[in-house]
Amino acid sequence: MGVERANRPSALSAPTATGPSATVDIVGSGPSSKVVATLASGESVEVLLYGATVTSWKSNGGKTENLWLSEKAALDGSKAVRGGIPVVFPVFGPPPKDHTTSSLPQHGFARSSRWEFLGKSASEDALGSNSVKLDFGLYTSGLSEDARKAWPLDFGLQYSVTLAKDSLQTVVSVRNEGGQSFEFQFLLHTYLKVKDISKVSIKGLMGVEYVDKVLNASTHNQSDMDLKITGEVDRVYKGIPQDTTTVVEDEKPRFDVVRDNLQDTVVWNPWTEKAAAMGDFAPKEGFKQMVCVEVGTVNGWQKLEKGEVFEGGQTIKSFL
């Protein structure tokens, strides 16, 4: 059962075999395997099977990298990737006590499980613009024994990553394949790459209530039109009415992040001390070249009855 909603991304035209418009290769083996897709015009995306983590997305004919990836990110399946777009499921942050997720690690298991590559499809829209869609799957059977024990529920996750000339769309569908209902949270932990954080402002959150994790999880209201990052920021913006959050750099739009059936967004930058404390964060000054804008459903829980499906995701447009 699909989700009916007004702002569903427009469907791609019927898939055709991948022609000269895009190439898709599986590079590497074992836990380091990744899927690399490149459009004929040079734009590309790389997705590690570990976590189905997008680790690179280049626009502008392949000349502009849009995602920040730590120089010390583990890319060998030994731990969740520091950078790119880790997938957070079925819990965001440290799990609460007395909940079905309470024995899981921070941010759940999806980012540290090996996903299956389900296939590719290429398409061309009415204006002759090409795109390529990569599908990944994670099912109860693909989990480690520890994760299965910690969350003994039957589910199926499908994750589609669609690369177009100026945009990347990442959408998940969560299916309850068990005999009882379950609750989950979901979030796309996107590390956007910027040139200079001091010139960045984030727009589209005005009037929205947020929980400030830096200020003892107290609740506030975004009263400024522009959110500037001048120190550690860790905020959960809840129930955002507008679909688009814009990252502006040097007074020019750099990214539009468009939510699809997801109402919340986390803005995170670890700044000096937290970056220094993370062993896999490099270079240590790297927080000046990144900001996480993380779309998700993390305020309370999504509940799925037996057989039901939830779908949600984002489209990121790069203006460079």
Ligand SMILES: O=P(O)(O)OC[C@H]1O[C@@H](O)[C@H](O)[C@@H](O)[C@@H]1O
């Ligand atoms: O170090 P992790 O588990 O990847 O988490 C990074 C950050 O992820 C953000 O989403 C959280 O809001 C932060 O509190 C957290 O520090």
